[in-house]
Amino acid sequence: MPVTARGIDIRRFLNTNAFRIAAVYFVLFAASVLALLFFFYLSTADFLEREIEATVDAEIRGLQEQHDFQGLVTVIHERSAPGGRADNMLYLLTDPLLNPLAGNLSQWPREARQMRPGWFLFPIKVSTRNGPETHNVLCSVFVLGNGDHLLVGRDLHDATVFRNRILTTLAWSGLIALGLGIAGGVIMTRNMLRRVEAVAKTTEQIIRGDFAQRVPLSGSGDEFDQLGSNLNVMLDQIERLMAGMRQVTDNIAHDLRTPLSRLRARLEVTLLEKPDTGRYAEALRETISEADQLLGTFNALLSIAEAEAGSRRDTATVVDLAEIARAVAELYEPVAEEKGLVLRFDAPRPVNVRGDRHLLSQAIANLLDNALKYTPAGNVALSVRGADQTARVEVADSGPGIPADRREAVFDRFVRLEGSRSTPGNGLGLSLVRAVARLHDGTATLEDNNPGLKAILTLPIAPEQAEPASSDPALAEGA
Amino acid sequence: MKLLLIEDDQKTADYIAKGLSESGYVVDRAYEGRDGLFMASGGGYDALVVDRMLPGMDGLALIATLRAAEIKTPVLILSAMGAVDDRVKGLRAGGDDYLVKPFAFAELLARIEALLRRGPASGATVKLKTGSLEMDLLARNVTRSGREIDLLPREFRLLEFLMRHAGQVVTRTMLLENVWDYHFDPQTNVIDVHVSRLRQKLDKGFDKPLLQTVRGAGYRLNVE
Numbered sequence: 001m002p003v004t005a006r007g008i009d010i011r012r013f014l015n016t017n018a019f020r021i022a023a024v025y026f027v028l029f030a031a032s033v034l035a036l037l038f039f040f041y042l043s044t045a046d047f048l049e050r051e052i053e054a055t056v057d058a059e060i061r062g063l064q065e066q067h068d069f070q071g072l073v074t075v076i077h078e079r080s081a082p083g084g085r086a087d088n089m090l091y092l093l094t095d096p097l098l099n100p101l102a103g104n105l106s107q108w109p110r111e112a113r114q115m116r117p118g119w120f121l122f123p124i125k126v127s128t129r130n131g132p133e134t135h136n137v138l139c140s141v142f143v144l145g146n147g148d149h150l151l152v153g154r155d156l157h158d159a160t161v162f163r164n165r166i167l168t169t170l171a172w173s174g175l176i177a178l179g180l181g182i183a184g185g186v187i188m189t190r191n192m193l194r195r196v197e198a199v200a201k202t203t204e205q206i207i208r209g210d211f212a213q214r215v216p217l218s219g220s221g222d223e224f225d226q227l228g229s230n231l232n233v234m235l236d237q238i239e240r241l242m243a244g245m246r247q248v249t250d251n252i253a254h255d256l257r258t259p260l261s262r263l264r265a266r267l268e269v270t271l272l273e274k275p276d277t278g279r280y281a282e283a284l285r286e287t288i289s290e291a292d293q294l295l296g297t298f299n300a301l302l303s304i305a306e307a308e309a310g311s312r313r314d315t316a317t318v319v320d321l322a323e324i325a326r327a328v329a330e331l332y333e334p335v336a337e338e339k340g341l342v343l344r345f346d347a348p349r350p351v352n353v354r355g356d357r358h359l360l361s362q363a364i365a366n367l368l369d370n371a372l373k374y375t376p377a378g379n380v381a382l383s384v385r386g387a388d389q390t391a392r393v394e395v396a397d398s399g400p401g402i403p404a405d406r407r408e409a410v411f412d413r414f415v416r417l418e419g420s421r422s423t424p425g426n427g428l429g430l431s432l433v434r435a436v437a438r439l440h441d442g443t444a445t446l447e448d449n450n451p452g453l454k455a456i457l458t459l460p461i462a463p464e465q466a467e468p469a470s471s472d473p474a475l476a477e478g479a
Numbered sequence: 480m481k482l483l484l485i486e487d488d489q490k491t492a493d494y495i496a497k498g499l500s501e502s503g504y505v506v507d508r509a510y511e512g513r514d515g516l517f518m519a520s521g522g523g524y525d526a527l528v529v530d531r532m533l534p535g536m537d538g539l540a541l542i543a544t545l546r547a548a549e550i551k552t553p554v555l556i557l558s559a560m561g562a563v564d565d566r567v568k569g570l571r572a573g574g575d576d577y578l579v580k581p582f583a584f585a586e587l588l589a590r591i592e593a594l595l596r597r598g599p600a601s602g603a604t605v606k607l608k609t610g611s612l613e614m615d616l617l618a619r620n621v622t623r624s625g626r627e628i629d630l631l632p633r634e635f636r637l638l639e640f641l642m643r644h645a646g647q648v649v650t651r652t653m654l655l656e657n658v659w660d661y662h663f664d665p666q667t668n669v670i671d672v673h674v675s676r677l678r679q680k681l682d683k684g685f686d687k688p689l690l691q692t693v694r695g696a697g698y699r700l701n702v703e
Contacts, residue, residue, distance in 0.1 A: 295581055296664055299561070303663065306562060330633060331659060334672040358563050362663040369666050425666065 018192040022185035033177045037170045044166055048159050053119070056140055059089060059152045069146065073102045080104035088155040090124075090137055096147040105151065112141045112151060126155075136160070195224040199231065211239055244308055248301060248413065255414045255427075256294060263290045293426075300428040304413070307359055307435035316440075318462045319357045321391050322347035322384045328364045329382050336372055342379035343372075351386035354462040355440045363436040363444075366429040367395040367455045373423055375399035375452070386461050391442075393457040401453040407446040433457065480595060481505045481523065485515035485541070486530040486557065495528070498584050499591070512536025519545055524552055526594050528587075531558035531569065539572040546573035553594040557582075563662055585696035589648040596647060609645040610702055612681070612689065614638065623681060623689075633658070634677050641690070641700040650697035674698055 066072040076091045080103055092103035100107065109122040120141065123134045139153025198216050205213040214235060215228035270283040329345040336343035353360075364382070371380045378398030385392045402410060402417065409415050411434045416427040430444070433455075437444040442459035482504050486492040489510070496506045507524070509515035512535035519527055519541070527545075531538040542554050554576075556569045561579035569577045575597075576590050607614040611624040619635060621628045630638065637658050641649060651670040655661050678690040691699045 292583070296666075299664060302561070327659070331661075331665065331669050331673075332667075334676050335667055335669050338672055356563075358662055361661060365661075365663070365665050373667065429666070 016189065016193055018189040018196070022189040026181050026185045029181045030178050033174055033181075037174050041167060041170055045163055048163060052138055052154050052156065052159060055089075056138065056152055056154050060140055060142070060150075063091075063150065063152065069148075072144075076102045088158060090139065090151070090153040090155065092149075092151040094149045094151075096149065098149060101148065103151075105153075108149070108151065109137075109139075112139060115141060115143060115149070117142065122153075124155075126157075133157075192224075199224075199228060202231075206235070211235075211242070241308065245305075248305065251414050252301065256297065259290055259294055263287055263294075266290075297426045297428065300426055300432060301413075303359075303362065304428060304432045304435045307432065307439045316354050316356055318352050318354055319360065321351040321353050321355075321360065321386075321393065321459065323350065324357060324360050325364050325382055325384045325393060328361055328368060331365065332368045332372060336380060339372065340377065341372060341375055343368075344379060344381040345383070346381065347384035349386070351384050351391045352462045353391050353440065353459045355459065356436075359436045359439065363433045363457060364393060364395075366433050367393075367457065370429055371395050371397040371399065371453070371455070373425070378452070389461050391459045391461050393459075394454060396449045396452060396454040398449070398452040401448060401451060402446060404448070410446070411444065430455075480525045481507070482526050482528060482591070483507050483509065483515070483519055483524045484528045485509045485512070485519070485533060485538070486528070487511065487533050488530070491530075495584075495587070498588070502588055504591075510534075512538065512541050516541045516544055519552065520548060520550060522550055522552065526591060527552055527554045528591070529554055529556055529574070531556055531560065539569060539574075542573040553597065555587075555590055555594055561662070566662065583650075583695075585648070585693075586650050586652060589650045589653060589697060592647045593644055593649070593653070596644070607639065607642045609642050609700060610689075612642065612700075614642055623685065626684070628680055630677075630680060634673070634680070637673060637677055638681075641698065645700045646702040648693050648696050648699050653697070 063072060063075060066075055073093065076093055079089065080091045090103070090105050092105040092108060093101045094108055095101060098108040098113075105124070109120070109124075111122040112120045118140070120139050122137055122139070124137055126133050126135050135155050135157040137153040138156055139151050141149065141151045143149055195218070202213050202215045214232045217225045217228050217232075219225070266283060267287060270280060273279065325347055326345060329343060333343050368380070368382060375397040376399065380395065380397045383394045383396075385394075406417060410417065411430045413431045414427040416425065434444040437457055437459070440459045442457065444458075445456050447454040447456060480503070482499060484492060484496055484499070484506055486495065486508070487510050492508055492510065496508055499506045507518060509518050512533035514535070515527075515529065515533065516536060518524075529538045529541060533541070536544075538556060538558075542556070545552070545554075554574045556574040556577045557580055558565060558569065558577065559580045566577045575594055578587060578590055605615070605617050607616065613622045614635075615621075616639070621630055621635065621638060637654065640654065640658050651668075654670050654674075655665070674690065674692075678688070681689050689701055691701055693699050
């Protein structure tokens, strides 16, 4: 079945949530406008009718006050004369047989013959500038003391005209209000749809593989902008994670292939040689040691990946960074002593942060391990301080330091400085430190210690009220 | 000593079983969770080595079922999942130790040995004694042949662990996990340095070394 592009467009438009919302609001709006106009009309009409009845009543009361017959006739004459003071009033005085005696009505109306008290409505023929017209008259009748009949009425033509004018005005204003409502609804719906469609279009492009796309923002800072900017932040993060993953894959390919092929070559060469148990054993031992190194690298990569994925965020509790650092310092203190280095630890008071004790321990251990490894002589200082809502772990050494232009690069995976290749290590320690810092919304940087290197880890301090959690007792007695 | 190995990967199971047999253990094998549970519920084994991910029935569910049935055979969990959370889950399910794949065979052997010769619960003992070495857990002092040895708190805990596993091989990872509660590789041989410090304090003034290094595996506190 052929469907025109326009047809699809309208059908889609009618199917949108925005349209549904607009439609509901329009119906509510229309109903309230109509109700308002209806009540306005009712009260106006009611008011007019009462006005007329009051006028007629007043006239009747005035005429009743005329006690003698001649006086009454005179007053009626006066009042009903053309150009008299009430030109849309009608009067008729008749004898008991309804023969007219005075007044501006030619004959007693058929509708009022019963002479019941109350209000009667009857039509009269009037000649106007526009030709003969039929007007309705509202009247009241009664019998005088001498048996004569009196009718006082009022021509309703003016009131009807007035009421019709109000009705027309109300109808027009209703129509205009509804028209504006529809137009506003359509514009709002269109506007909303355009914004939503912009998001949909961007996501479609991203799904198709164009990861550089971002949701356009209007700059107004409204909810759509907020949604868009949240999406953009999310996309940035995803892109960064993907880039990280890609880098890891590349690096694994490059850096693990070398030791793996070396390992393979060693085994192959050993097989080519003359069978010799002693040599075989030696080759196997070397192979195991290389395999262990590979596994170490693998585990380090996994730890980094885990920290970067933020998979442990849900286990984060409040921990004392000073205590964690103290334990790590204690672990490394004999290493420093054996190397003839002075390891100073300084953390005057507890510094509570929200985080993972194991990852933070590992990060500080990596920093300390680096400092001890690359400092040939002198001292290494580990300090933990908290100020301005920021916890600051510093590992300062008196070693050779790192040139300023390389201080960022060493955080990348597998990056090792020339001259450090002879020292054991896999080039992943600082990558883990940075990943752990990021996981905890913190930073990891390197600075000049004049002389030496200063590694700085900053983390946001946990809010006061939280209690520090104890370490995990489930792991204390495993074997 | 009779062990039950529940591991679905044929190659891994072959090499573990071979290694354990060569170390003097009798090893039965199950390749599937429900079979493993059936065999283990007989209760005829001294220890179970259970892979965490098994077809038929998950390793942790298997252990939980055994524990619910009051079968208290020690269990060593093998798993490729090494995050701290994963360990905690494994130990909560009723496992007694948790070893992350890949592992050195010496590590597996040391841990099985530790499981098989587990001493009484740590809370019940007040004094530990290994040959001439005595440790008072309440007074927190250590003597060798009546001569007091001055230890730092961490050295005390290190020695306590070694004494509880006296005569067994204890690996560096076991020490790092149990004495320091760290589950990462500190790269530098920090454990070696700590152990050699402890060794110096223990052997100072004595001819016979107490703490022995086992090549490629770890350490052993000799029972004189």
